[in-house]
Amino acid sequence: MSDIPASPPAPKRPAPSLPSLLGMEIADFGELAGQAGLPGFAAKQLAKWVYEKRIFDPLAMTDLPKQGRESLAALVSSGTHAPVKATESKDGTKKYLFTAEVQGSGAKTRSRFIEAAYIPDRDRATLCVSSQVGCKMGCLFCATGRQGFQGQLSAAEILNQVVSIPETASLSNIVFMGMGEPFDNLDSVLKVLRVLTSPWGFAWSPRRITVSTVGVLPGLRRFLDESECHLAVSLHSPFHDERSSLMPVESAYELPELVAMIRGFDFGRQRRISFEYILFEGLNDSIRHVNEIARLLNGVNCRFNLIAFHAIPDSPLKPAPRSRLEWFRDELNRKGFTATIRASRGEDILAACGLLSTKELSKAKAGESL
Amino acid sequence: MASPYPRLLKVLSQRRLGGTLRLLVIERDSAFRAGQLLGLSLPQEGGGAPIAPRLYSIASGEEEDRWEILYSVEEEGLLTPRLSLLGADDTLIVEGPSGNFASGLTVATQAGPAAMPSARPPRGVLWVGGGTGIAPFVSLARSGRADGATLIHSASRPELFYATELFEGLLGQDYHRCCRRAPEGDARYFPGRATDFIAKAEGLGFERACYICGGSEFVVDTRAALLARGLPYSLIHAEVYF
Numbered sequence: 186m187s188d189i190p191a192s193p194p195a196p197k198r199p200a201p202s203l204p205s206l207l208g209m210e211i212a213d214f215g216e217l218a219g220q221a222g223l224p225g226f227a228a229k230q231l232a233k234w235v236y237e238k239r240i241f242d243p244l245a246m247t248d249l250p251k252q253g254r255e256s257l258a259a260l261v262s263s264g265t266h267a268p269v270k271a272t273e274s275k276d277g278t279k280k281y282l283f284t285a286e287v288q289g290s291g292a293k294t295r296s297r298f299i300e301a302a303y304i305p306d307r308d309r310a311t312l313c314v315s316s317q318v319g320c321k322m323g324c325l326f327c328a329t330g331r332q333g334f335q336g337q338l339s340a341a342e343i344l345n346q347v348v349s350i351p352e353t354a355s356l357s358n359i360v361f362m363g364m365g366e367p368f369d370n371l372d373s374v375l376k377v378l379r380v381l382t383s384p385w386g387f388a389w390s391p392r393r394i395t396v397s398t399v400g401v402l403p404g405l406r407r408f409l410d411e412s413e414c415h416l417a418v419s420l421h422s423p424f425h426d427e428r429s430s431l432m433p434v435e436s437a438y439e440l441p442e443l444v445a446m447i448r449g450f451d452f453g454r455q456r457r458i459s460f461e462y463i464l465f466e467g468l469n470d471s472i473r474h475v476n477e478i479a480r481l482l483n484g485v486n487c488r489f490n491l492i493a494f495h496a497i498p499d500s501p502l503k504p505a506p507r508s509r510l511e512w513f514r515d516e517l518n519r520k521g522f523t524a525t526i527r528a529s530r531g532e533d534i535l536a537a538c539g540l541l542s543t544k545e546l547s548k549a550k551a552g553e554s555l
Numbered sequence: 556m557a558s559p560y561p562r563l564l565k566v567l568s569q570r571r572l573g574g575t576l577r578l579l580v581i582e583r584d585s586a587f588r589a590g591q592l593l594g595l596s597l598p599q600e601g602g603g604a605p606i607a608p609r610l611y612s613i614a615s616g617e618e619e620d621r622w623e624i625l626y627s628v629e630e631e632g633l634l635t636p637r638l639s640l641l642g643a644d645d646t647l648i649v650e651g652p653s654g655n656f657a658s659g660l661t662v663a664t665q666a667g668p669a670a671m672p673s674a675r676p677p678r679g680v681l682w683v684g685g686g687t688g689i690a691p692f693v694s695l696a697r698s699g700r701a702d703g704a705t706l707i708h709s710a711s712r713p714e715l716f717y718a719t720e721l722f723e724g725l726l727g728q729d730y731h732r733c734c735r736r737a738p739e740g741d742a743r744y745f746p747g748r749a750t751d752f753i754a755k756a757e758g759l760g761f762e763r764a765c766y767i768c769g770g771s772e773f774v775v776d777t778r779a780a781l782l783a784r785g786l787p788y789s790l791i792h793a794e795v796y797f
Contacts, residue, residue: 323778425655430792436655
């Protein structure tokens with residue numbers, strides 16, 4: 186593992202009071218154009234500059250009238266800022282650290298840290314983005330859950346993770362599996378998905394984007410209706426008591442309700458639903474679990490990602506051995522599901538699944554400001 | 556039959572309790588189990604889609620003809636400042652009841668991987684509530700299901716405790732109040748956080764099912780304190796406010 190300088194170097198953060206160009210939708214660009222004294226059709230030009238050409242400085246948008254450009258420059262900030270640190274794993278995974286401005290008490294914003302993981306893999310390059318600073322869900326196995334919740338990320342703060350890493354042009358996939366529960370910040374996440382997939386935006390195929398949830402049902406319902414992106418659900422146990430001891434969300438939104446919602450939705454042929462399943466030794470890795478999963482999801486066209494547990498300090502949970510993951514995969518396959526074992530990436534730089542945390546950095550930052 | 560779908564229900568009354576605490580009483584239109592939640596919402600000011608519903612534990616008993624919601628007014632919140640302005644005959648958008656927390660319908664009664672759900676009622680449970688996280692335990696107590704329970708309630712100031720008389724009467728010595736800003740020498744309070752109390756408590760019995768309710772940091776810290784005292788994780792269940 187090695188620390189590498191983030192490229193380009195971190196600029197001074199823009200004034201947070203100005204709205205960000207990054208994250209604007211076509212209607213927002215229209216409104217902005219009006220404020221800047223530009224004609225309505227300038228909305229499309231603005232979107233093209235920002236999302237197609239990735240030019241975030243209004244003064245450089247040369248097909249707009251000079252006066253309009255100057256007005257725009259006074260009205261908006263770019264919304265982009267480079268990562269403040271990058272760490273590279275021996276397997277090529279890179280973890281990027283960003284600052285994010287989150288709303289504190291009163292009108293003040295506080296600077297906090299978030300992480301994103303860049304995972305190159307043969308013909309794919311996946312970026313795992315964060316949707317919140319910390320997380321409210323409190324899952325027993327997750328380092329982010331241990332740091333508590335420090336704030337929601339705006340659409341611009343989420344998109345910035347995509348556009349401000351050096352590898353941005355080579356990305357093939359984006360997964361919302363970083364810090365936070367995406368469906369607990371759904372307005373921002375849906376906005377990001379619209380920007381990523383709209384023809385006026387980055388025009389990505391929704392099939393290149395996966396949003397992962399622990400099962401926040403109101404958010405899930407909206408996501409299914411308003412987006413075409415793939416869905417991943419953290420399952421980890423098919424039994425209520427066991428799941429609720431791992432994931433407090435089970436107390437509020439029970440698995441049968443979640444499955445009923447999924448069953449009632451037509452995913453079509455292209456949209457994929459997958460279940461994430463971390464295997465803990467002696468806890469959720471038995472034939473009883475395989476059988477209950479098969480009963481619960483009988484007839485649901487889905488796949489399983491089996492994940493090796495990356496132990497966090499003082500955790501009472503133990504990783505299941507590789508042979509158990511293989512056995513579990515084979516048993517699920519025998520039941521007719523497609524199950525694969527997810528390659529563990531970036532464990533040495535704490536970028537692997539469930540290891541992202543900026544708790545210590547946030548504490549240090551808070552200490553500085555005292 | 557429970558109606559999970561959003562509908563308008565009438566406010567019956569609202570009481571200002573200590574500090575930022577409020578008790579909202581609304582009409583009840585369906586059955587529920589103690590420990591369940593309601594999603595509350597209001598229309599946006601100036602139109603548009605309603606505010607995304609926030610989940611609140613029901614604090615009233617299963618046999619009572621109304622729903623009571625205990626909440627704290629968050630100055631910068633979208634919903635609670637407006638909730639606090641509601642009075643009798645106003646309406647709000649209600650979803651649920653939903654969820655399954657501390658209801659005793661399926662309670663793991665032994666630790667370890669072989670623990671199987673059982674239908675045994677949750678006798679001898681340990682309840683830990685942070686702030687308004689006391690609500691589901693109030694509901695359980697008012698539904699006649701506090702037998703053998705031990706309650707640890709933590710709040711930052713004495714005026715933020717709720718249902719103290721109920722728990723003093725029902726639980727006696729098994730009711731513990733943790734308050735960092737308690738008046739010095741007031742024997743009713745443990746002068747610290749719930750986690751401090753758990754770390755120091757003798758004879759609490761760390762081999763029984765434990766239910767924690769509160770904000771995410773409270774839940775995470777309390778769970779860590781219980782694990783440190785040897786309570787198996789398989790016996791710890793939590794409800795997080797989000």
